[in-house]
Amino acid sequence: MPSTKSSDVLAVPQPEESLGVPVTGEELCVITAPRSQQAEQFRVLRNSIQALNPDGASHTLVLTSALRGEGKTVATMNLAAAMTELPGIQVLVVDADLHQPSIEKSLGLPLRKGLADLLAGGVSLDNAVRATSVPGVSILGAGTLPKNPSQLLGSDRMRTVLDKLRQNYSYVLIDTPAAAGVSDASLLGAMADGILMVVRLGSTPRQFVQQTINVLESLGGNVLGTCLTGAEEPDTTGDY
Ligand SMILES: Nc1ncnc2c1ncn2[C@@H]1O[C@H](COP(=O)(O)OP(=O)(O)O)[C@@H](O)[C@H]1O
Numbered sequence: 001m002p003s004t005k006s007s008d009v010l011a012v013p014q015p016e017e018s019l020g021v022p023v024t025g026e027e028l029c030v031i032t033a034p035r036s037q038q039a040e041q042f043r044v045l046r047n048s049i050q051a052l053n054p055d056g057a058s059h060t061l062v063l064t065s066a067l068r069g070e071g072k073t074v075a076t077m078n079l080a081a082a083m084t085e086l087p088g089i090q091v092l093v094v095d096a097d098l099h100q101p102s103i104e105k106s107l108g109l110p111l112r113k114g115l116a117d118l119l120a121g122g123v124s125l126d127n128a129v130r131a132t133s134v135p136g137v138s139i140l141g142a143g144t145l146p147k148n149p150s151q152l153l154g155s156d157r158m159r160t161v162l163d164k165l166r167q168n169y170s171y172v173l174i175d176t177p178a179a180a181g182v183s184d185a186s187l188l189g190a191m192a193d194g195i196l197m198v199v200r201l202g203s204t205p206r207q208f209v210q211q212t213i214n215v216l217e218s219l220g221g222n223v224l225g226t227c228l229t230g231a232e233e234p235d236t237t238g239d240y
């Protein structure tokens, strides 16, 4: 089990240490249940994103949601896996949730130095990125959790890191904390090429989603669309 104690000193990841660790989480349906309807929905989302990008240019995309627990991390990993089903696509998933990081946990991987260490100058970019057992998907974990995440994430260095990463991957998918109440998602949203709003159906009031989108846009973000989660039943609710 990955440790989450902030007092632990994290090791630098070995570039290939995670290649042999199979993904088993059933919520990561594109990997573990590729023929499921849920997996197909992530391919539809992937196709929509590809359609917005006919030149195949590299892009940085932030995934966020109004509230915590709406499925951002799960959606980020499923979208990454769906993207790399297409030939020639390489995706880097960045865990920029420096409050409750969970990309490594969702993949069953140990915690290692990552984004926060990179931004603080404690590890190089090449050393911080790890390949995974999902072909074409690499990760940059959150790393050593800082006292002030938004100071690190809002820094010029973050912008430089994103520009560099954009050159090396077809898509850089950035998992963030919820947008309401924490400024990190809007800071990153303004630096990235686009924002996808993850919305758990039947749980977040529509007005609240719209308010969050308005805030992200007013701070310079480009909201491309929504990714609905928990949509096993048709959405027949009124205000939700
Ligand atoms: N599509 C899904 N299918 C099944 N479980 C899901 C799905 N999306 C999210 N979950 C579950 O909901 C919880 C919150 O998801 P998570 O992605 O961690 O949310 P967030 O990153 O927005 O806080 C987790 O326990 C996760 O396993």
Ligand SMILES: [Mg+2]
Residues within 6 Å of the ligand: 072, 073, 074, 097, 100, 102, 175, 176
């Ligand atoms: Mg998360």
